[in-house]
Amino acid sequence: MQPAAATEWLIAYASQSGAAQAIAEQLLPAFHQQHLQPALLPLNALQPGALSGYSRALFIVSTYGEGEAPDNGAAFWHRAHTARPDLTGLNYSLLALGDRGYADFCGFARWLGDWLDAAGATTALPRHELDRLDADVLHTWQQQVSQWTGLTLQAPASAPFQQWTLRERIQLNPDSPGPPAWLIRLLPVGDLPHWRAGDLAQVRIGSIQRTYSIASLPEDGALELIVRQVIHGDGSVGQGSGWLCCHAEAGATVAIQLRSNPGFHLPEDDRPGIFIGAGTGLAGLRGLLRQRQRLGCPDNWLLFGERCQQHDRWLAEELETWTSEGKLLLDRCFSRAGDQPEYVQHRLAAKAERLRQWVDRGASIHVCGSLAGMGNEIHRLLQELLTPEQWHGLQQQQRYRRDLY
Structure with a gap:
């Protein structure tokens, strides 16, 4: 089979943690070997009607949470769900990334496939759905794409x-009414690898793998995590958190894979930054804040929620030092604060005018923590507090970035 002409090809992705984007980018060498230059774009960079300008497309699409579009696909969905372009000249393959632990497995990818079909596009290959990056399914998809395109695809590295x-390990919340939370400090066996603020650590303990936001920079000389100890109803502890927080002694070794998370990296400039999180979500935000402090970026605003004011002032010395030096605007919220319990979304609503002013100044917003609780509430609240122009500007300009679990 002869490869299609360069102007015919589109590789489009929607990626939250970076996995779909990485798979999309790893397709390029096979095209370049045949002197082809396909368009490689996040979905948000596309207008629905522009898809008619391509005859062949590879879509690599993640689903976020319970059927949501990833942040770099949400603006496309907003434009596309009421649009019906004529895509009868488009042949496509759709690779869907998801997690069967969520009810609407690959929900956004399935919506995209149905939308493409309704617009007249032709499925060149069956849709492939990866549960937690299933390597066998990915390999099967690559083989079929190779047969369709006539290109030789390499297994993604x-x-x-x-x-x-x-x-x-240092407990961050002694005597807290909540489960113990620990700052875990790890040193490499060998050279210290590189990572960026916002990246992730996949920790393998026995047969269990857990992903944690990285709370430190390579310049700190160590990999730091913030881990909440899982305690089951019978008093036993979770296998992963139990090993990290309780059982392992100093000097014990653990296998870790560092994962790039480009959707949560800092912008390249020093625009104002709004950082919103609760609980162990402080880990990812701390890495970003440390990077901004290292670079001397002004205008840092952290809104952080935990349980008890007396016992849950996590990383107080570090955060309050930045605050006293004028390098950080800090809003702490406590859900068990006597007569005035407060969650981080309540504080954000109370500071709505400041939020709008910072967004108008070009601020980026990073949110880290639980998707089901804080994450969904903040997402809803931002749409309520901001104007439609502000909200769509955040999405279109990739100034709204989330690391939720």
Whole structure:
């Protein structure tokens, strides 16, 4: 089969944690070997009608939470769900990334496939759905894409697991009414690898793998995580958090794979930054704030929620030092604060005017923590507090970035 002409090809992705984007980018060498230059774009960069300008497309699409579009696909969905362009000249393949732990498995990708079909596009290959990046399904899809395109696709490379040693752990919330939370500090066996603020650590303990937001920078000399100890109803502890927080002794080793998370990285400039989180979501935000402090970026605003004011002032010395030096605007909220319990979304609503002013100044917003609770509430609240122009500007300009679990 002869490869299609360069102007015919589109590779489009919608990616939250970076996995779909990485798969899309790893397709390029096969095209370049045949002197082809396909358009490689996030869905948000496309107008629905512009798809008619391509005859062949590869869509690599994640689903976020319970059937949502990833942030770099949400603006496309907003434009597309009422649009009906004529796509009868488009042949496409759709690779869907998801997690069967969620009720609407691959929900956004299925919506996209139905929308493409309704617009007259032709499915060149059956849709492939990856549960947690199932390597066998991915390999099958690659083989079929190779047969369809006439290109030789290489298996995507992934960062190796490396051995790290437990250096120390510090409890962040002694005597808190909530489960213990720990700052875990790990040192590499060998050279310290590189990562960026906002990246993730896949930790493998026995047969269990858990993903944690990284709370430190390579310049700190160690990998730091913030881990909440899981305690089951019978008093037993979770396997992963139990090992990290309780059982492992200093010097014990653990396998970790560092994962890029480009959708949560900082912007390249020093625009104002709004950082919103609760609980262990402080980990990802701390990494970003440390990077901004290192670069001397002004206008940092952190809204952080936990349980008890007396016992849950996590990383107080560090955060309050930045505050006293005028480098951080800090709003702490406590859900068990006597007669005035407050969640982070309540504080954000009370500071709505400041929020709108910062967004008008070009601020980016990073949200880290639980999707089901805080994350969904903040998402809804931002749409309520901001004007439609502000909200769509955040999405279109990739100034709204989330790391939710």
